[in-house]
Amino acid sequence: MDTEKTKCLIVGSGPAGYTAAIYASRAGLSPILYEGMEPGGQLTTTTKIENFPGYPDGVDGPVLMEAMKAQARNLGANIRFGAATAVDFSGGTLRVTVDGKRQIEADAVIVATGAAAKYLGLESEQRFKGRGVSACATCDGFFYRNQDVIVVGGGDSACEEATYLASICRKVYLVVRKDHLRASKAMQARVAGTSNIETLFETVTQEVLGDDNGVTGARVHRNDGEERVIEATGFFVAIGHRPNTEIFRGALELDEEGYIRTEPGTSRTSVPGVFAAGDVQDPHYRQAITAAGSGCTAALDCERYLLGL
Template sequence: MRDIIIIGSGPAGFTAAIYAARAELKPLLIASSVEIGGELMNTTEVENFPGFPEAVMGPDLMTKMQEQAEKFGTEIVYDDVVELDLDGPVKRVKLGNGGVEEARAIVYATGSAYRKLGLPEEATLSGHGLSWCATCDGFFFRQKTIAVVGGGDSAMEEATFLTRFADKVYVIHRRDSLKASKIMQQRAFDNEKIEFIWNAEIAAIHGTEAVSGVSLRDTVTGELRALDLDGLFVAIGNDPRTHLVHGKLELTAEGTIAVDGRSSRTSVPGVFAAGDVIDPHYRQAVTAAGSGTVAALDAEHYLAALDDAAGEPVQAAQLAAVAE
């Protein structure tokens, strides 16, 4: 049985692994059978992560985090978690290969997934004029013409933020009214750089090496028309990856994992959560990394308290009595 298992290989997971490994907890980090590194693996230059004044490519940043975690002794398993048993003092993690790993503490840092339009061009143009994060990529669109897809608060916030850089920002919404709060709507309406395109959806994204425009389909008439663009931002929401803990951990109204105040402590003792899976608002690499730090420290303190209560490192048979 291990001291700690970390589920997730984004900035939160790897940062938790670095801290846990340096605390000599010998963490096991379960990444993915397909691709590790989280959403940053789909980005190009990252200019807002501290310590990289010349920017760093998203995949390179995640590679460095992984190397740092492994340097201190983190073991990485390239497989998918298919089931969790969080009841009792010993937590069990079932993997896609049929294996089961056990630990006294779990850090759950599976992140979130941006909702996509479902168009084939998203796979080839992501990071090449197509983005899901204005804060991350807005700087690259100075004096450009861009569009934001969406009608909620996030879309209004992204569009307003992007006017700091772009000359023109279209907001494309499939209805004739917005879901955003009144104050966010008004802020966008009052911005002279923002123009709304109502009753429209993206039918196709154009461009080979970079976004050059889109085809818009009128949701009322079905008519198609072209719109030339230098960039496209999709702001139709995101979904925290909590499917493994439904019915096991308390969730918030936003669907993220509920934690105790500023801590990473979930509703189940010994289970800690970090990164986008607990954050419905900021969703930045640096805030996820900070959250991973909190989770590792909380887990370390939890394990130390168990050991102190037992008088020695707690074995599986002792944990139930200590945890009560």
């Protein structure tokens, strides 16, 4: 296996990884950044972002990520395509294996691997994944123009997906398990003000229905016992995310949900020299701006660690 040494290795991209690379580059750390399986992270599947400072008219997610990436690269970051497949933080040297064939020995590591979408866990959902079942409306919504679709979830992500789909689809059914939306007031107001979104509270999906051509609808169950079949060609799941920390189990301290634990007010993890930034350590906010801020924190913590401060 090829071995390479570096002062600072950043695992993952997105706002956290790219911002960490920007700060680490300016600090003269010559960071190597591996982008992971989804270069740019979740924001590459987001359309207009209206709450990132500095963009009065909003900015498309992919545009913002490409700008961050270019800025990091222009400052000297070595940005590469590839994903971490194993880690060894047990000795004095921090070792990360990339794509199962290259080992990086680093003086410090910043983990910014983000989080992945959760699914309901239904057999029928898995059967129709990619054939009508999706966790990304902005990726796949185009295929359902002028059709009826279902969105499952009650948070900001579900409401954002529902409003986006409502702009291109004939009808959107928003299936919410609770008797209220957990989304921000602004997102709740947007859903309420969109005439072709029908919100079904206290409702759970029993089965995704379909045939050889893909999804045809879903069978849902209300808390009062009523069952209903909704006819739809698209089924979008927006019920949260799971941190991408599987390779760090046993190497770093994780919380009950799998997020990396960091010392309060810092990016420091349970292993000296390893820092965490972005959604991989943030189960609460998960915003582009907080991820970018934590990427800055991680790079500054990393710099101070390497200086022995």
